[in-house]
């Protein structure tokens with residue numbers, strides 16, 4: 395039986411940050427209006443979450459987000475970690491994770507974590523382009539990120555890297571260069587958050603003054619798709635694409651501009667499936683006018699696209715009479731199996747050219763054709 399991790403999110407909005415980055419307003423992003431949680435509040439929150447946890451959810455991780463965890467004062471940070479560690483010792487929580495700025499990571503700061511079950515640390519890199527980092531007032535360099543990741547690895551933490559395509563000064567080239575640089579660092583996973591203009595930020599002012607132009611939704615999808623394929627080619631998991639549609643972001647007026655979409659990751663996956671189907675149809679001169687696409691059950695809605703958008707576009711483009719998407723647990727995730735067996739081919743295809751085994755499989759970034767005898 396496959397278990398799904400149970401993550402208990404605890405917010406420390408802006409706590410530990412040396413200043414505000416131009417794009418950031420954690421209250422608007424997370425919808426969390428509270429301040430620094432006390433150890434008792436942390437214990438109460440964990441107990442509440444554990445009370446609603448399904449027995450099939452495992453392992454249990456407590457995650458501190460929304461600030462700079464290693465920027466917290468040592469005493470406050472230890473008081474929060476002590477509060478969680480109590481649950482670890484009781485066997486109710488398995489591990490702790492947090493996000494932090496790259497310039498807070500050092501051998502010393504990591505040694506201070508040794509009494510606690512911290513296993514995963516996410517680094518807010520945002521970009522590796524120095525001028526993008528400076529314009530975003532990050533206050534650290536790309537070298538800080540490189541050093542941070544190397545130190546984390548030497549201490550055997552699982553490492554995540556967060557990037558934000560579309561920051562001030564970013565171009566498609568600098569965005570892809572950031573992707574390549576991050577891939578070279580070989581993190582265990584990445585999160586891609588295309589930059590959104592959030593209320594009450596410097597970026598909002600620049601946007602209103604016409605000094606900042608965010609990515610459009612379609613270019614953000616295109617760039618994120620390319621980054622996804624790049625990371626996938628390096629065996630790096632992309633665990634999130636696009637900001638989570640929190641209560642804060644869904645509150646009217648909190649997103650002022652930029653490529654926010656509550657199902658951004660779904661749009662990227664759908665675009666990937668669309669590209670893949672298009673490529674297979676074009677490459678293999680798939681001339682049947684009735685096609686069945688088989689995908690893993692979890693990929694059905696990705697293949698179809700929002701409101702069947704992919705299906706409609708593919709049918710139009712390839713002049714198909716029928717295009718069905720069928721869930722097939724035998725097909726791995728991210729795979730697409732095109733099946734045209736037992737379906738009539740178009741009149742203009744000579745008998746000699748018909749497919750004997752009319753099926754093929756395709757994996758993003760790595761095409762796999764499964765027998766196609768002509």
Ligand code: SF4
Pocket residue numbers: 408411412413414415418419420460461462495518
């Ligand atoms: S982006 Fe990170 S470091 Fe910058 S203000 Fe927000 S939480 Fe703090």
